[in-house]
Amino acid sequence: MKNEVVKEKIGFGVLLLATLLVVIPVLLIIWLILSKGWSALSWEFLFTMPRDGMRAGGIFPAIVGTFYLVIASIAFSLPIGVLAAIYLSEYAADNLLTRIINLAIINLAGVSSVVFGLFGLSLFVIFLKFGVSIISGALTLGIMTLPVIITTTREALRAVPKSYREVSLSLGASRWQTIRHSVLPFALPGILTGAILSIGRVAGETAPILFTVAAFYLPKLPHSLSDQVMALPYHLYIVTTQIPYIPENFRFGTALVLVGLVLIMNITAVIIRSKYRKRK
Amino acid sequence: MKKIEIEGLNLFYGDFQALLDIRMSVREKAITALIGSSGCGKSTLLRCLNRMNDLIEDVRIEGSVKIDGKDIYKIKSGLTQLRKKVGMVFQRPNPFPLSVYENVAFGLRVHHMAKGSELEDIVGESLKAVHLWDELKDRLNRSALGLSLEQKQRLCIARLIAVKSEVLLMDEPCSALDPLATLRIEDLMQLLKKDYTIVIVTHNMQQAARVSDETGFMLLGELVEFGRTPDIFTKPKDKRTEDYITGRFG
Numbered sequence: 446m447k448n449e450v451v452k453e454k455i456g457f458g459v460l461l462l463a464t465l466l467v468v469i470p471v472l473l474i475i476w477l478i479l480s481k482g483w484s485a486l487s488w489e490f491l492f493t494m495p496r497d498g499m500r501a502g503g504i505f506p507a508i509v510g511t512f513y514l515v516i517a518s519i520a521f522s523l524p525i526g527v528l529a530a531i532y533l534s535e536y537a538a539d540n541l542l543t544r545i546i547n548l549a550i551i552n553l554a555g556v557s558s559v560v561f562g563l564f565g566l567s568l569f570v571i572f573l574k575f576g577v578s579i580i581s582g583a584l585t586l587g588i589m590t591l592p593v594i595i596t597t598t599r600e601a602l603r604a605v606p607k608s609y610r611e612v613s614l615s616l617g618a619s620r621w622q623t624i625r626h627s628v629l630p631f632a633l634p635g636i637l638t639g640a641i642l643s644i645g646r647v648a649g650e651t652a653p654i655l656f657t658v659a660a661f662y663l664p665k666l667p668h669s670l671s672d673q674v675m676a677l678p679y680h681l682y683i684v685t686t687q688i689p690y691i692p693e694n695f696r697f698g699t700a701l702v703l704v705g706l707v708l709i710m711n712i713t714a715v716i717i718r719s720k721y722r723k724r725k
Numbered sequence: 726m727k728k729i730e731i732e733g734l735n736l737f738y739g740d741f742q743a744l745l746d747i748r749m750s751v752r753e754k755a756i757t758a759l760i761g762s763s764g765c766g767k768s769t770l771l772r773c774l775n776r777m778n779d780l781i782e783d784v785r786i787e788g789s790v791k792i793d794g795k796d797i798y799k800i801k802s803g804l805t806q807l808r809k810k811v812g813m814v815f816q817r818p819n820p821f822p823l824s825v826y827e828n829v830a831f832g833l834r835v836h837h838m839a840k841g842s843e844l845e846d847i848v849g850e851s852l853k854a855v856h857l858w859d860e861l862k863d864r865l866n867r868s869a870l871g872l873s874l875e876q877k878q879r880l881c882i883a884r885l886i887a888v889k890s891e892v893l894l895m896d897e898p899c900s901a902l903d904p905l906a907t908l909r910i911e912d913l914m915q916l917l918k919k920d921y922t923i924v925i926v927t928h929n930m931q932q933a934a935r936v937s938d939e940t941g942f943m944l945l946g947e948l949v950e951f952g953r954t955p956d957i958f959t960k961p962k963d964k965r966t967e968d969y970i971t972g973r974f975g
Contacts, residue, residue, distance in 0.1 A: 608815065608817065608819045609819070609821065611777070611780070611815070611819075612813075612815065612819045612821070612881075613821075613831075613835075614777070614780065614808065615775060615777060615808055615812065615813040615815075616808065616809070616812065616831065616832040616835065616884065616885075616888065617804070617805040617806065617807075617808035617809035617832065617835065617836060617888065618805070618831075618832075618835040619803070619805055619835075622835050626831070626834075626835070627821055627831075631822065
């Protein structure tokens with residue numbers, strides 16, 4: 446009997462240890478970038494152009510660039526991903542075509558991001574002649590996030606109780622009316638979760654934007670979708686590896702801003718999501 | 726008057742035959758009960774009447790179901806009109822997670838039947854018809870999920886009344902309710918039968934005996950016996966019916 450108790454305690458201990466191992470790196474990352482980057486944060490750092498070969502001044506264009514890229518790529522991938530997921534989960538029959546599509550989605554999720562970058566370069570930048578621009582970068586990032594959005598949306602649609610569909614159909618609603626009024630509203634929080642996951646990914650990826658949009662040094666703001674922009678992750682790479690004699694807190698400050706920007710956008714999405722949850 | 730006529734109805738789920746050559750008719754503005762043990766096919770039969778079985782993959786249906794003389798399995802132009810006319814009340818009360826008002830208005834909006842003050846009127850009338858108006862008139866905008874089970878079930882019935890369903894299919898409508906609420910829903914059914922044709926599937930033999938005018942007893946996909954409720958319960962013709970109603974199995 447006592448043996449059982451001891452065994453259980455050891456079991457719990459192992460589980461707790463594994464959980465702590467997940468938390469520790471998160472805390473360390475936050476501590477590292479906060480302690481080394483906090484001192485860089487200033488009005489000048491956040492809202493002015495870089496100066497002196499990026500060794501001074503701010504990172505404003507990179508913040509704006511990353512922000513634009515996130516908005517533009519989500520604006521592209523969220524509607525397409527959601528519509529595709531609706532088709533796949535509500536309309537598509539289980540046939541060869543559907544299976545091929547599913548396989549394609551899974552494979553798309555497995556493609557490494559630098560390959561997406563190369564693909565974006567050849568399709569959007571060169572073939573479609575969009576040039577190195579926000580539109581090329583956003584489309585590349587958007588395609589990269591499609592599998593995440595499709596998968597989370599499908600799961601969200603599947604989680605809507607069958608009875609909502611049944612009762613709506615039994616009232617004579619058409620399939621589309623049923624989806625529109627009694628499935629989608631209840632899947633929306635889950636769909637937004639997909640969007641949230643994508644925001645972090647889009648904001649943080651470097652490889653897909655390397656050839657398609659990111660500028661090394663461009664101390665002005667974009668005027669249109671066909672302009673190049675600086676972006677935080679690429680800027681971070683540059684200041685860390687390409688520019689000698691740069692203050693250390695510039696590097697960690699940039700990382701801090703990147704993490705903070707993702708955090709702010711995620712919080713916004715979480716607030717929208719909880720509003721929808723409440724409405725239920 | 727016959728509202729529904731079922732002839733030679735066979736239903737298969739893949740290789741399994743769930744309904745065997747069902748023949749029966751449902752009287753207009755009366756309550757018809759289907760009784761039988763679990764898995765006998767009574768819910769399946771009920772779901773044939775508004776073609777809800779069409780939603781299940783691998784279902785094959787033979788025979789004919791005529792409502793007002795028209796075979797519902799020969800409809801070409803979509804099922805929305807059929808399902809509007811033949812409404813369904815489910816076992817678990819299933820209001821949408823919307824307000825009381827929006828629940829009743831849902832069907833009206835879907836069918837573009839009413840707008841503005843007309844919509845409000847119909848919602849009010851429908852709630853009055855199921856005796857919910859007095860209880861809920863001050864909280865029409867609250868979520869329907871906060872209602873009691875009985876109120877929810879009444880609301881589900883109001884939803885059908887709003888779209889002017891003619892036939893109400895009830896799939897064990899009281900099995901989630903307590904005995905008193907059950908009796909009150911049964912009273913409501915008696916009132917509704919003046920205007921509606923009701924088909925009810927029930928596990929509860931006493932309920933069938935109390936509320937229905939005609940009863941069908943089903944066993945293993947077969948309609949064993951069908952007749953006036955007093956006859957079925959007092960002088961069943963078939964030995965199997967007698968065994969069931971006297972509680973020897975089921």
